[in-house]
Amino acid sequence: MTKTMASFPAGGTAVVVGATGGIGGALVQALRQQPGFSQVVALSRAGTPPLDLTDEASIAAAAAAAALGTPPLRLVVDATGMLHAAGQMPERSWRQLDPAQMARSFALNAIGPALLMKHFLPLLPREGKAVFATLSARVGSIGDNRLGGWYSYRAAKAALNQLVHTAAIELARQRPAAICVALHPGTVASALSAPFAKAGLEVRPAEVAAAELLAVLEALGTASSGGFLDQHGAVIPW
Numbered sequence: 001m002t003k004t005m006a007s008f009p010a011g012g013t014a015v016v017v018g019a020t021g022g023i024g025g026a027l028v029q030a031l032r033q034q035p036g037f038s039q040v041v042a043l044s045r046a047g048t049p050p051l052d053l054t055d056e057a058s059i060a061a062a063a064a065a066a067a068l069g070t071p072p073l074r075l076v077v078d079a080t081g082m083l084h085a086a087g088q089m090p091e092r093s094w095r096q097l098d099p100a101q102m103a104r105s106f107a108l109n110a111i112g113p114a115l116l117m118k119h120f121l122p123l124l125p126r127e128g129k130a131v132f133a134t135l136s137a138r139v140g141s142i143g144d145n146r147l148g149g150w151y152s153y154r155a156a157k158a159a160l161n162q163l164v165h166t167a168a169i170e171l172a173r174q175r176p177a178a179i180c181v182a183l184h185p186g187t188v189a190s191a192l193s194a195p196f197a198k199a200g201l202e203v204r205p206a207e208v209a210a211a212e213l214l215a216v217l218e219a220l221g222t223a224s225s226g227g228f229l230d231q232h233g234a235v236i237p238w
């Protein structure tokens with residue numbers, strides 16, 4: 001178990017969006033072991049109320065429900081994301097670029113998380129540590145891109161990083177103790193990584209990733225807001 005997350009004021013609410021995912025599910029389990037949070041709200045398309053990234057009204061309704069009559073939202077983790085879907089695999093060449101598939105990747109990996117920020121950041125308390133973290137990916141780093149390929153996913157995650165950085169600037173004006181970050185979870189066994197794990201990619205259990213991510217969230221200070229960090233808290237180049 002991760003050490004107690006004592007940097008957050010005790011008794012708050014933690015929210016995980018994408019609770020049905022490999023990493024999201026492990027985050028819910030790990031947060032439920034944390035005595036510092038009085039409740040953990042698990043949101044997903046299959047939940048009540050359902051939250052679908054492509055339906056802004058469902059995001060607004062789920063955010064309002066998560067905040068209604070609960071202790072202050074101290075932690076919101078967005079663990080949604082899409083690398084492949086039925087009939088859609090990451091591109092290996094520009095020849096495979098397809099506008100509809102690109103739009104889907106941007107909708108799920110950048111626009112959806114931006115709408116989560118729109119509806120959840122105003123719910124963070126004005127005082128005391130509070131964090132909104134979204135799971136990005138190292139492959140969204142332009143500076144770190146040596147292999148090419150995966151055009152849509154890389155570009156959508158790069159856009160997500162810019163959206164996080166921009167929102168963090170606005171957040172700091174209103175809630176100086178609050179933090180907004182993009183985190184890379186490392187390579188993790190999940191439905192998202194499964195096709196590539198078979199190809200020899202080394203994956204770690206989601207429980208390990210969740211514990212590492214909670215340790216990073218615990219250590220975060222306001223100086224890191226707007227940043228892009230890996231599962232050890234190290235800064236990733238843009």
Ligand SMILES: NC(=O)c1ccc[n+]([C@@H]2O[C@H](COP(=O)([O-])OP(=O)(O)OC[C@H]3O[C@@H](n4cnc5c(N)ncnc54)[C@H](OP(=O)(O)O)[C@@H]3O)[C@@H](O)[C@H]2O)c1
Nearest residue numbers: 018020021022023045052053080081135137187188190192
């Ligand atoms: N696994 C890795 O190695 C790895 C590496 C780097 C970054 N990441 C990032 O980490 C995050 C989590 O990945 P994961 O490995 O846990 O993937 P996962 O197991 O495939 O989980 C993806 C989650 O996104 C949700 N989602 C997809 N479309 C949605 C929509 N329209 N509305 C609401 N939720 C939606 C899924 O919900 P449903 O159950 O409803 O489909 C699921 O909860 C992603 O952002 C991914 O890019 C993962």
